[in-house]
Amino acid sequence: MNTGFLTIYWRDMLRFFRFKTLLISSLVQPALWMAFFGIAMSANFNRLTSEIPPIPGVPSVDYLTYMAAGVIAMTTLFTSLFGGIVLLFDKNWGLMREIFASPLPRNHIIFGIALSGMTKTFIQAVIIMVFAIFLGAAFFAGFTTAETLLSLAGILLFVGVFSLGFLFLSAAISISLESPEGLQGIITLLTMPIFFASNALYPITAFPPVLQAISAVNPLTHLVSGIRYFTIGDNFQAIGIHYTATSMDIALSFLLLVLFAVLMFTLAMWRFSKATVT
Numbered sequence: 001m002n003t004g005f006l007t008i009y010w011r012d013m014l015r016f017f018r019f020k021t022l023l024i025s026s027l028v029q030p031a032l033w034m035a036f037f038g039i040a041m042s043a044n045f046n047r048l049t050s051e052i053p054p055i056p057g058v059p060s061v062d063y064l065t066y067m068a069a070g071v072i073a074m075t076t077l078f079t080s081l082f083g084g085i086v087l088l089f090d091k092n093w094g095l096m097r098e099i100f101a102s103p104l105p106r107n108h109i110i111f112g113i114a115l116s117g118m119t120k121t122f123i124q125a126v127i128i129m130v131f132a133i134f135l136g137a138a139f140f141a142g143f144t145t146a147e148t149l150l151s152l153a154g155i156l157l158f159v160g161v162f163s164l165g166f167l168f169l170s171a172a173i174s175i176s177l178e179s180p181e182g183l184q185g186i187i188t189l190l191t192m193p194i195f196f197a198s199n200a201l202y203p204i205t206a207f208p209p210v211l212q213a214i215s216a217v218n219p220l221t222h223l224v225s226g227i228r229y230f231t232i233g234d235n236f237q238a239i240g241i242h243y244t245a246t247s248m249d250i251a252l253s254f255l256l257l258v259l260f261a262v263l264m265f266t267l268a269m270w271r272f273s274k275a276t277v278t
Helices: 002-016 020-048 065-083 085-092 093-100 106-136 146-174 180-198 209-216 219-231 247-276
Strands: 236-238 241-244
Touching: 002 106, 020 065, 020 106, 065 106, 065 146, 065 219, 065 236, 085 106, 085 180, 085 247, 106 146, 106 247, 146 180, 146 219, 146 247, 180 219, 209 247, 219 247
Parallel strands: none
Antiparallel strands: 236 241
8 A cells, every 4th residue: 555645744744843933833823812812802892792681591601712713713724724835845945856756646745745734733723722721711611521522523523624625725726836935925815815704703693795605605614613613512602692503503514614625635636637846
């Protein structure tokens, strides 16, 4: 069995852990979001919604808890979109030419990069989740140990499928470009609408109809919904809004993320089949 993708995987993971600056910087930004923006906005939202009567029997969560799930998703998005940049460095250093000339199937390159990127998102998601709980996010409140473990598995499942989709997209873009600056420009252009046209920081019910339609097909919206379902529950009140979700809703969100990942893998395979490196 050809396991060449494991070579690509381990090489990228070793690079990730050896460059401590890259590892630390990938965690500092979301931590700062929660430590400053989250705590400050939580105080404001809690004050503004303090006069809204709670719904009997429905647990209330503060804005920090609500937003922390969005920060986990935000970090997954950023890490996944930048995951393909290693391909550009390999192209510039001449390594990609050697890989393309080897018997290694091109889909193994995609799988290796995708699996290493997914592993990074797992590490970051767990660390950020622990940091959020340390700051006061009410994750897994009232959950039993078994429910908490199942919820963690559900979160990682959603994070993993979501990250694969954007890692495949990042790989497709990277193999088509010649410079890291070009990739950074495209990623910057993509992240703003994907992030702000989602439910990561605020509810989408107040969006104009057009933005609500965009948010409904936005993969980040479905990731955030999944994370909130597993960390907070299927029935809660936050910033004055009552949120409910059924297992069918979450299953549909997961299937949409799977569909997105399959489409992005098809795109990546097509771009890699056309790619030439000189």
